[in-house]
Amino acid sequence: MTMNRRQFTSLVSAAATATILARPGLARAARPKVVVIGGGAGGATAARYLAKDSKGAIDVTLIEASKRYYTCFFSNLYLGDFRDYATIGHSYDGLANNHGVNVVHDWAVGIDAAAKSVTLASGATIAYDHLVLSPGIDLKYDSVPGYSVEAQSKMPHAWKSGTQIQILKAQIDAMRQGGTFVMVPPPNPFRCPPGPYERVSMVASVLKRKNPTAKIIVLDPKEKFSKQALFTEGWQTHYPGMVEWIPASISGGITNVNAETMEIETDIDTFKADAACVVPAQKAGRIAEIAGVLDGDWAPIDPASMRSKADPAITVLGDASVASAMPKSGFSANSQAKVAANIIRSELTDSRRFEARYANTCWSLIAADDGVKVGANYKAGESEIESTESFISKTGESPEIRKTTYEESEGWYAGITADMFG
């Protein structure tokens, strides 16, 4: 419809009036904007605390492709038949409905740091005043000769959330009697240092019940591992003769894995696996590389704030960051997120800023009611995060202590998932 000049003029002045009357709306639209990429232990916690503690003064967007988050932590307990899979899944409804977080189920594929905007796979763009990256890890598949993304359905890594852990569980459960499970842990640094050994323990627990003559071979690129004395004692106590741990100095390292034949070759021997878990070396989730915050595989951060050293408008949390003394764990990411949220909020809304205090505890289940833990407090040192005090379970502890330790971990799981998603 074409309009005459008089109609056009009255339309323009009506629009101008509407704009003036809408000025309060303009003020509301000027809330500072934080975009969080990654809805795991770091990102979900950061989004929740920014939205909750600012009481809506900060506009928070969370970009997470998964519609339901299955925690990697406690996925080993599902593997060991201690948990149903559904109980490690969590909804983003709480963040969206209780805290007003704009939860966007999409992939971030581009970051324009100069323009401060994120581009999504769908093509939409989102502007930010501050960006929080908590993308977890990506796998360096070819760090294990012969391994690839194509191989992962035959030899799962199950080191990222998704169907992998269910595939691995089905393969363990289907092993022939007297068969061999081969575990290939990753080299340092990697997500969840005790994780591969808790996985061995949980597989052993299943095999002890269903396949007691089966064997477990661990071909480790490392010479030592987290809570080694505790796991070694536990395997001897609960699964005598079942688990053989072979470090690289003895095996010579892995020379090839073949997912079709299920053969894993080392310098000393070729192992034919009936089921295998191969966890390759790791790096920061790809979006961190796209954002330009990496130095090599990981993102350096300011220890007092988790601020990227490469870009003051970007915070990096969790596994993707160089957190020095803090291990790459869900507990660490959640701890770092709360320090970062306090600081980001203080910069955007003049709220109180408090000093960084970090903590981590890793619980591992060795067998039913036999849990161990390792943990520490941390502070921001001059140049990196440093441990202040630490604790670790002791070998020879009573069954009562180990049972209590396991029960604590169940309480913690309820607590941290409420803290992330509630």
Added chain:
Amino acid sequence: MARVTALCAFLVMAPLAHAAGDAEYGEYLSSQCVTCHQASGADQGIPSIIGWDAASFAAVMHAYKSKERVHPVMQMIAGGLDGEQIEALAAFYASLEPTNTQ
């Protein structure tokens, strides 16, 4: 500075020794507690500390700090908190109601 403030608070407020806790600071500090001591007050595997009166809270934390009360993790955590921080946490936790009972 914190020590001077704490001393002044003690001298001025001795009869109400725990009234001086900075609950807003305590709320920030409590973010380190909440994954184990659940905000809902649920006590699976780990006791609830929601709604404890401030004097009891502070006394227990000081007992862990002096190692009089035995628990390796709590001794470590209390050891990393100074008196002002314990008062802040005590003030914050005393102000809370459990949100569900399990």
